Amino acid sequence: MFAPILAAAPIDLAVFAACALIVLAGALGVVLSRNPVYAALSLVLTLFGVAILFVEQDAQFLAAVQVIVYAGAIVVLFLFVIMLLGVDRQETLGGEPLRAQRPLALIVGLAGLGEVLALARVRTWATGAASSVGPTTGPGSNVEKLARSIFTTYLLPFELTSALLIIAVIGAVVLARRPVRGVPPEALPTEDLDVPVGPGDGVRAVDGEPLADEEVASR
Amino acid sequence: MSLDGSYYLVLAAVLFTIGGIGLLVRRNVLVMFMCIELMLNAANLTFVTFSRMLNDIGGQSLVFFVLVVAAAEVVVGLGIIVAIFRRRADATADDLNVLKG
Numbered sequence: 115m116f117a118p119i120l121a122a123a124p125i126d127l128a129v130f131a132a133c134a135l136i137v138l139a140g141a142l143g144v145v146l147s148r149n150p151v152y153a154a155l156s157l158v159l160t161l162f163g164v165a166i167l168f169v170e171q172d173a174q175f176l177a178a179v180q181v182i183v184y185a186g187a188i189v190v191l192f193l194f195v196i197m198l199l200g201v202d203r204q205e206t207l208g209g210e211p212l213r214a215q216r217p218l219a220l221i222v223g224l225a226g227l228g229e230v231l232a233l234a235r236v237r238t239w240a241t242g243a244a245s246s247v248g249p250t251t252g253p254g255s256n257v258e259k260l261a262r263s264i265f266t267t268y269l270l271p272f273e274l275t276s277a278l279l280i281i282a283v284i285g286a287v288v289l290a291r292r293p294v295r296g297v298p299p300e301a302l303p304t305e306d307l308d309v310p311v312g313p314g315d316g317v318r319a320v321d322g323e324p325l326a327d328e329e330v331a332s333r
Numbered sequence: 334m335s336l337d338g339s340y341y342l343v344l345a346a347v348l349f350t351i352g353g354i355g356l357l358v359r360r361n362v363l364v365m366f367m368c369i370e371l372m373l374n375a376a377n378l379t380f381v382t383f384s385r386m387l388n389d390i391g392g393q394s395l396v397f398f399v400l401v402v403a404a405a406e407v408v409v410g411l412g413i414i415v416a417i418f419r420r421r422a423d424a425t426a427d428d429l430n431v432l433k434g
């Protein structure tokens with residue numbers, strides 16, 4: 115199953131080792147850093163490492179898309195939300211509601227990893243018919259072969275993704291709107307939604323006095 | 334000769350495990366979201382590796398779709414998080430118990 119690691123070309127081995135280190139360091143950074151901003155930046159590290167591993171495996175188009183969509187759009191969106199909401203403070207450690215959760219999560223995760231690695235010993239990792247859609251090798255670029263597969267075999271799923279993206283955009287717009295219940299927007303107090311809602315606090319008085327900008331920022 | 338695919342698969346399994354443990358351990362909703370992205374990336378790495386091992390471009394097509402779905406998911410998920418943040422000042426998953434009976 116595991117071909118001897120030194121049978122590969124030294125450059126492939128070096129690239130894989132460096133990228134594996136980058137990917138794992140970034141992943142641990144996401145999980146372990148207290149500050150969400152550091153976690154997002156560690157996520158960028160992991161995404162770049164995975165992109166290099168894509169190139170190493172002749173998936174150049176996906177590597178480019180990985181950098182553009184993930185590192186370029188998704189992480190920026192994460193950082194934007196973090197900055198917008200002002201949650202770039204450290205996570206509190208006290209008041210753990212489920213004391214046993216962390217050790218249990220560690221045990222369950224490592225047990226899952228052990229299971230997958232044990233399955234690797236059974237020699238059934240990569241089986242099945244080869245090239246049901248099209249080969250990755252042969253003449254033509256990676257982009258050409260990928261495009262041929264997406265625009266012929268997977269044409270219907272590809273069209274469905276456009277519907278999915280439209281739905282996601284509409285959903286984001288709906289979620290981002292402030293709820294207005296029969297009141298024209300200018301009649302609403304400007305900051306009523308920033309007041310934390312307590313239990314049994316179905317109706318609360320609004321004094322209608324808008325908060326100063328510094329107060330809003332400090333919340 | 335390129336490196337054997339098994340090593341990539343083991344790396345993907347480790348990455349997936351780190352993401353899963355992080356999802357279970359962390360309290361911050363945003364960081365939990367990032368851990369989901371880690372797990373998606375591990376799955377993508379597995380797809381690309383199998384695509385090379387089986388000489389089948391279908392695996393790479395699937396990664397393309399996973400990227401699209403991940404982008405849509407992040408947009409909606411972050412929208413939900415922003416909506417939650419409007420109502421309460423905290424982003425701790427344990428405090429989101431409005432639906433509790």
